[in-house]
Amino acid sequence: MVLQSSERHYRDWDHRRLGPWCSPTGSPAPLSCETGCGEGSWILVCRLLVPTQVSLLSMEEDIDTRKINNSFLRDHSYATEADIISTVEFNHTGELLATGDKGGRVVIFQREQESKNQVHRRGEYNVYSTFQSHEPEFDYLKSLEIEEKINKIRWLPQQNAAYFLLSTNDKTVKLWKVSERDKRPEGYNLKDEEGRLRDPATITTLRVPVLRPMDLMVEATPRRVFANAHTYHINSISVNSDYETYMSADDLRINLWNFEITNQSFNIVDIKPANMEELTEVITAAEFHPHHCNTFVYSSSKGTIRLCDMRASALCDRHTKFFEEPEDPSNRSFFSEIISSISDVKFSHSGRYIMTRDYLTVKVWDLNMENRPIETYQVHDYLRSKLCSLYENDCIFDKFECVWNGSDSVIMTGSYNNFFRMFDRNTKRDVTLEASRENSKPRAILKPRKVCVGGKRRKDEISVDSLDFSKKILHTAWHPSENIIAVAATNNLYIFQDKVN
């Protein structure tokens, strides 16, 4: 039996040895084979941003974008709306990190190779490839503009020298192939010096072209376009563990695709009511089980998760399991439903748990227990008393994502003011960190942040009313096997790493 890649990473992770973690008082925390999120141990590796100009250059002139990265990207801060990062995803080995932005572009970063000369550069990511995945479109039939913003990117496991990823906007999913070219055939005798085709009558010898090395070029080509299958906005895509199919989910429907077939998809979930005025619930996220290719989950705007088995029927409108936590009467308000709306759902690498993110909490559910989550973590409970204002400025509708670390022992999610939070499931410790230019010098240890809810504000604490709600961390990613995280803040991509001695 071929070991699934996610399983392999999970096992490898158990055997990794980490350096000692320091608690804030300076004394080393207990050594653990599993990763902890120990306060004060994260350092900024690099901050990356990709202004629009770079991609134009690379598209037109085939310039190796890696050369540009070092001199160009790190310090410039021209930010346009198109540069806002809308999705972040590591590939299965963690060697590549892909980002999608509002302008429809995909930028792939590659990890710097380890070398004896430049040990300190290990863990840094540089631009590997940039391409325009989606263009703005106009649907003439409905007189609607289709946004080119990349909603999600998902990598396929690597099966040959090339890399494949799926990227999607609101309506269309595309399969991209990213491959390297470092040789060029030379010695054709079919063309003259100017490149014009020679008259075949003048060619008297047979010459076989020779492959000669050339500067590395990374090219991205669209291999498949999966279009016209979604009436509503696509919010999720998920690659199946069979590596032959994937699903795409919009507000009301989920479709199953085969990678080879672009003009057909199977509809596996349809929650559209016969009468649209009876619509009270939409699909918010969906994901396949990491190992069981027949199982998937989808979450709803009412805070429920449904697990479905595709073997049960062709249309999985009837769930196999239904996860919902009863409402806490003491916390009930007019906004209860909005804050219960699930913005992200992720299976653990082990496949035993699912994690959901709603507006104020992250919850971990055991697949075998449907009536309540096994763990609930408060992300920013101090916002509970501000819901009305957050409703007014629409922040209450923000969709935060959540991620597992490679060993499923730590979960991470974003918040406001460029804060992001990590929760260690084993030690029950949590930490708040900040991804911002002002507070991060490269290689300096990140200082834990604290929000003061009332009463006396200590030095270094920030009061709730001073939080900047326009600076939200919606998208984060965790390396599949190491303690390297990518955090997207507007048009900046921060890469942090644990400090290992």
Next chain:
Amino acid sequence: MLSKGLKRKREEEEEKEPLAVDAWWLDPGHASVAQAPPAVASSSLFDLSVLKLHHSLQQSEPDLRHLVLVVNTLRRIQASMAPAAALPPVPSPPAAPSVADNLLASSDAALSASMASLLEDLSHIEGLSQAPQPLADEGPPGRSIGGAAPSLGALDLLGPATGCLLDDGLEGLFEDIDTSMYDNELWAPASEGLKPGPEDGPGKEEAPELDEAELDYLMDVLVGTQALERPPGPGR
């Protein structure tokens, strides 16, 4: 789409009071919301929700999740403002006092029509043609009564005042129709189920003119009723 032609009165924006005034349940002393949900939503919250709904509908392709969440929240608010079970349906409008002001100044019909038509349009996209009548094409709301049964859900929801959409005000809409039949059906209670139900009688989205004396009387009734009544909790 219908929503493109609609205008909104500027008053609507200025009406939105600072929420701090009404937001007694946001007392920072409470770690969470009060033990029980507030008995009555503030009218500004209602107005805000209606405004959001209107904004959402004005998009050429509204965010369905946002729309559904706002609509559901609006239903909750409306349910708390309009305890359906308690009041006799015919003469007593259940809306909160300030909503009555809005009602006089605005017409809900166009908004509800646009919402209904939007949701209908979403159905039409797929070629499903179960939409019974072109509600969007009707101007005066009176006309829409007859075949309006399936759309009543939306209209029901937006029964009391909604955003001001038409510049010429309420009177202009009703000039050519006789609404005397519907005068008493104005304030049909929002049914707690979300189904469009004709059981509350036709014409409940009507907004016939009320003179001031009647309005004062109604307000007294309301305030008196609300003090006594405990609203049912919103169903899940």
